[in-house]
Amino acid sequence: MARPLFYRHMIPFAILAVLHIFAIAQDDRSNGNLEERDALDALKVSFSDPFLNSNWTGFPCNTSTTDPPKWYGIQCVNGRVTSILLEDMKLSGNINDDVLLRFSELSILSFKNNSIWGNLMNFSNNQQMKHIDLSGNMFYGPISPTLLNLNLLETMLLQDNGLTGQIPEFKQSGLKEFNVSNNNLVGVIPSTPTLQAFGSDSYSGNPGLYGLPPQNSFFYSSIFFTTNNDAEKSNAVKRTSNNLQTLFLVSSVVLLLAVILLSILYSKKARKLKRMTKENVIFKKIEDEDDKIEAGEKGAIVGEERGGLVLLQAEAKFEMGDLLKASAEALGEGIFGMSYKAKLNNGPAIxxxxxxxxxxxxxxxxxxxxxxxxxxxxxxxxxxxAYYNTKDEKLLLYKYAEKGNLFFRIHGGRGGDRIPFKWSSRLSVARGVGRALEYLHLNTKSQIIVPHGNLKSTNVVLDENDKILVSDYGLSSLIALPVAAQRMVVYKSPEYQYAKKVSKQSDVWSYGCLLLELLTGKVSAYTAPVGVNGVDICSWVNRAVREEWTAEIIDPEICVHRSASPGMLRLLQIAMMCTERSPEKRPEMTNVVREVENLSIVESDDGDEDDVSLDKSLTDDSVSTSASGIIGD
Structure with missing residues (x-):
């Protein structure tokens, strides 16, 4: 009878122990819910979105596994948040980088196609993470090194942001999707098998990034992932060789068929193309031999039309015959059309x-x-x-700028063999462009409503002596309005968005955007070349001032110079005044130039790098409090 009595006394204790353990587990789960709810509430406050404010109430996760999640975009398992999907919701806000630390069970995160900004999050406590999509936002700063420790990661999409710095050495073998295109990343792409397995599309749109892998990386990755066994290596190489032979054979057949088809379809145009190639001309439509003969005559003078060519400057010492013989090199396509570099025989480049x-x-x-x-x-x-004008062809001719354009000077070669673009040089650009724009505003005829119309860093060039030259001015009256509204910079100004009007003050806004690009080193979304994504610099800078993280504004390449920080602050204030949303609040270019001319170039610009932190004047609220009164009437 002793044993049954003993068990009768032990059973209640066992039940109590099980209940106690269950209660502890429930408490842990409840605490996890509370912490996750607090973290989601912090996100809600950052976004301040009316829909989320009304939907995200109570607890995000149901205790019952059969009930659907309570909060939009939130998925839960066993009462813990496992997925946050907030895509294409036009969310905006600055989120803290520690916002994900409480979601230890999170495996899916997507903020795709919103307007969220801030540094990339800290993922050190998200070891279950498999899929990350932060594309199409405004994240800046370096790619978080905490991503390197996510061993289960399968997807990482960070394209179309403003990320800077170098790409970390990702080695996760399970990473199937990876994209960091259209950011501001620099340096060499790491040679890890994981990163080299992705094609160049995953890295494009980063002007300072180089060492792109081939577009088709199958053969590269197949060699990289062979084992250490010699026999297996030999077999892998043989398989790769057979694949290459097969690919080349198929490609040859396809290419042959394509050539035959093109020959049939374009036989009539082939003779014309052959003649143009033989003569090596850049003009595609000169209608008769009489024009050519007349154009080749010597003695062309300024203002006289010879075969459609009109010289406008005394230094234009060439004739149509010279251009017909010039070698041509395509430079790229702008909003007005294709541009070519024509090298004249024994003469300058045009x-x-x-x-x-x-x-x-x-x-x-x-x-x-x-x-x-x-x-x-x-x-x-x-x-x-000069210009060339016939019924079917219209050309503009300029002197070739040997040292390229300002866009490449600001953004090109970062992380490589780049010559630093010093503060003194950037201030010289601000002055030169300002003087040119002031002249245009004071001297253009009354019928030219917008003297420039398309001021941007690609339209500012440097000659062989580093002289600043503004190009493509005054052409707004030539281009059709629907095309101008879609492509020209002044039509992206705030006043055109709400009033469909542009003026000289729209040029002032463009100049302010150019100053911000000079100061921040960021690609502007308003003026980014085709295939390059940028950020809304005006909004980004204003948010930086409002949120008091202005130390992030200045390009690291120049912010190391403490003695120059007062001049940087002053120029930042001028830029903010020029980019006021209301055109009536913007200063005239004459006043702007006077302020820029008053800025001093610091003599110690070359060696003052002992302290990489900015002067206090660039990190307090003096930017916002004094910007409104920097320029007088």
């Missing part, structure tokens, strides 16, 4: 712009507008040397 999408102007109207542009003379303007 830039030839082929115009497209023009208004239906008569020959007289077209000529009058270009003569007005040619009459504008200033040391910081790139003169229009």
């Amino acid at each position: 830039v030839v712009k082929r115009l497209k999408d023009l208004k239906p102007l008569t020959g007289e109207e077209f000529s009058k507008q270009l003569h007005l542009i040619a009459d504008l003379k200033h040391p910081n303007l790139l003169f229009l040397l």
Whole structure:
């Protein structure tokens, strides 16, 4: 009877122990729920989105596994948050980098296609993470090294942001999707098998990034992932060789068929193309031999039309015959059309712009507008040397700038063999562009409503002596309005968005955006070249000032110079004044130039790098409190 009595006394204790353990587990789960709810509440406050404010109430996870989640975009398992999916919701806000630390069971995170900014999050406590999609936002700063420790990671999409710095050495063998394109990353792509297995599309749109893997990385990755066994290596190489042979054979057949088809379809055009290639000309439509003969005659003078060519400057010492013999090199396509570099025999290089999408102007109207542009003379303007005008072809000819454009000077080669773009040089650019724009505003004819119309870093060039020259001015009256509204910078100004009007003050706004690009080193979304994504610099800087993280504004390449920080602050204030949303609040270019001219170039710009932190004046609220009064009437 002793044993049954003993068990009768032990059973209640066992039941109590089980209940106690269950209660502890429930408490732990409840504590996890509370911490996760607090973290989600912090996200809700950052976004301040009306829909989330009304939907995210109570507890995010149900205790019952059969009930659907309570909160939009939140998925739970056993009362813990495992997925946060907030895509295409137009969310905006600055989120803290520690916002994910409480979600230890989180495996899926997507903020795709919103307007969220801040540094990338700390993922050190998210070891279950498999899928991350932060593409199409405004995240900045370096890629978080905590991502390297996510061993289960399968997807990481960070494209179309403003990330900077170098790509960490990701080695997760399970990473199947990876994309960091269209950021501001620099340096060499790490040679880890994981990263080299992805094609160049995963890295494109980063001007300072180099060492791109091949577009088709199958063969590269197949060699990288062979084992250490010699026999297996030999078999892998043989298989790769057979694959290559098969691929080349198929490619040859396809190419042959394509050539035959193109020969049939374009036989008529082939003779014309052959003739153009033989003569090596850049003009594609010169209609008769009489024009060619007349154009080749010597003695062309300024203002006289010879076979469609009109010289506008005395330094234009070439004739149509010289251009017909020039070697041509495509430079790229802008909003007005394709541009070429034409190297004259025993002469200078000329830039030839082929115009497209023009208004239906008569020959007289077209000529009058270009003569007005040619009459504008200033040391910081790139003169229009000549133009070519026939029924089917319209060309503009400029002197070639040997040292390229300002966009490449600011953004090109970062992380490689780059010559630093010093503060003194950037201030010289601000002055030169300001002087040119002031001249245009004071000297253009009344019918030119917007003297420049397309001021951006790609339209500021440097000659062989590093002289600052502004190009593509005065052309807004030539291009058709629907095309101009879609492509030209002034039509991206705030006043055009709400009032469909542009003016000289729209040029001032463009100049302010250019100053911000000089100061921040960021690619502007308003002026980014085709294929390059940028950020809304105006909004980003204003948020930085409002949130008091202005130390992040200045380009690290120049912020190391403490003695120059007062000048940087002053120029930042001027830029913010120029980019006021209301055009009536923006200063005139004459006042802007006066303020920029008053900034001093610090003599110790080369060696003052002992302290990489900014001067206090760039990190307090002096930017916002004094910006409104920096420029007088």
